[in-house]
Amino acid sequence: GAVVSQHPSRVICKSGTSVKIECRSLDFQATTMFWYRQFPKQSLMLMATSNEGSKATYEQGVEKDKFLINHASLTLSTLTVTSAHPEDSSFYICSARRQLGRTEAFFGQGTRLTVV
Amino acid sequence: GIQVEQSPPDLILQEGANSTLRCNFSDSVNNLQWFHQNPWGQLINLFYIPSGTKQNGRLSATTVATERYSLLYISSSQTTDSGVYFCAVDGYGGSQGNLIFGKGTKLSVKP
Numbered sequence A: 001g002a003v004v005s006q007h008p009s010r011v012i013c014k015s016g017t018s019v020k021i022e023c024r025s026l027d028f029q030a031t032t033m034f035w036y037r038q039f040p041k042q043s044l045m046l047m048a049t050s051n052e053g054s055k056a057t058y059e060q061g062v063e064k065d066k067f068l069i070n071h072a073s074l075t076l077s078t079l080t081v082t083s084a085h086p087e088d089s090s091f092y093i094c095s096a097r098r099q100l101g102r103t104e105a106f107f108g109q110g111t112r113l114t115v116v
Numbered sequence B: 001g002i003q004v005e006q007s008p009p010d011l012i013l014q015e016g017a018n019s020t021l022r023c024n025f026s027d028s029v030n031n032l033q034w035f036h037q038n039p040w041g042q043l044i045n046l047f048y049i050p051s052g053t054k055q056n057g058r059l060s061a062t063t064v065a066t067e068r069y070s071l072l073y074i075s076s077s078q079t080t081d082s083g084v085y086f087c088a089v090d091g092y093g094g095s096q097g098n099l100i101f102g103k104g105t106k107l108s109v110k111p
Helices: none
Strands: A004-007 A010-013 A019-025 A032-038 A044-051 A067-073 A076-081 A090-097 A105-107 A111-115 B004-007 B010-014 B019-025 B029-037 B043-048 B052-056 B059-064 B069-074 B083-091 B105-110
Touching: A004 A090, A010 A019, A019 A032, A019 A090, A019 A111, A032 A067, A032 A076, A044 A067, A076 A090, A105 B029, A105 B043, B004 B083, B010 B019, B019 B029, B019 B083, B019 B105, B029 B069, B043 B052, B043 B059, B069 B083
Parallel strands: A010 A111, B010 B105
Antiparallel strands: A004 A019, A019 A076, A032 A044, A032 A090, A067 A076, A090 A105, A090 A111, B004 B019, B019 B069, B029 B043, B029 B083, B052 B059, B059 B069, B083 B105
């Protein structure tokens, strides 16, 4: 199957700093990627849709200025958590598909963010 | 939007037992996938199955799209099968292509 690579897998940062998470599709081009957040013992919730060459689409309740998304190329999307606070600590995971519609979605390994 | 319900929420099995996990969804779907989330959080693709039946080793899945449900079968369970199993769908119309996840079934297989 297709491979989606996400880095870093784990990061600890201090309150007030910013953290960048990268999501790459390794063997296909993805015009659209998706960013999810997962709290402990809960399901995955969509945060935003990352669109290559245009602005991301954020789900209701997700702060655009806190979670900056950039989709600079067909194989790379980045999520930057700005001015991180302890409540931003969570598991973040990205997803990509070769094309929308009846195709399989693949997920990165996820990033566990801890803000201290 | 489309609703996805999984049952049971928790399941404890003895090694070697069989199990069936269920996923109900509220509307027609483009895409249905089953995932296993391992202890490190990674989502492992099990099946892409918007309709029909597929088998992969001890696992098999069936989706009856007209009745809006899917089943995941695990036979001869092993301790390594433990983890959370998610069903996720991508609905027709209004969907941006993202998957909507159920709340998962937490499976614990005891030796």
